Amino acid sequence: MTDAELADFFCKGIETGLLTPEHARQWAEAVIAKEDQPASAFIDMALNRTTPALICALRDLTEGAGFPSAGPGLLALLLEADIASTEDLARCIQTALRVCRHCAMTEDACYAFDELDDALYLARHDVYGSVPDCRDAFIEALRQYARPVIWPAK
Numbered sequence: 001m002t003d004a005e006l007a008d009f010f011c012k013g014i015e016t017g018l019l020t021p022e023h024a025r026q027w028a029e030a031v032i033a034k035e036d037q038p039a040s041a042f043i044d045m046a047l048n049r050t051t052p053a054l055i056c057a058l059r060d061l062t063e064g065a066g067f068p069s070a071g072p073g074l075l076a077l078l079l080e081a082d083i084a085s086t087e088d089l090a091r092c093i094q095t096a097l098r099v100c101r102h103c104a105m106t107e108d109a110c111y112a113f114d115e116l117d118d119a120l121y122l123a124r125h126d127v128y129g130s131v132p133d134c135r136d137a138f139i140e141a142l143r144q145y146a147r148p149v150i151w152p153a154k
Helices: 003-016 021-034 040-047 051-062 070-078 086-102 107-124 131-145
Strands: none
Touching (some): 003 021, 003 051, 003 086, 021 051, 040 051, 086 131, 107 131
């Protein structure tokens, strides 16, 4: 992934709650340590302690462009999430839905996670289906729509 794509990934990750500002700062510090003349946006990210300033620095790197890899990359993070409890599963499904909408993923992806949200609601209230079936369907949907982020060589 390019720096612009990674900046978009971190920006959208922070905005959707999957990543923290500290994740982006650590990335910026690693780039600064590696490069002789890093872009000023990396220095801004490393030094700015407010989230809005960090988001502005990330957006400077993206130059206003959105990248299709951010959504699938963020969904891949959910493959590692703890979904043992029903509450955790519900939170992860809502997060996946938020990522799909915020990252302008395909209508199919949005619909899949919206449908899972509805199915979990019905299962939790003993109307139809079961929570384990929803958990399995969630993992399957993630496998279909998630793509791990490929980090640049160090």
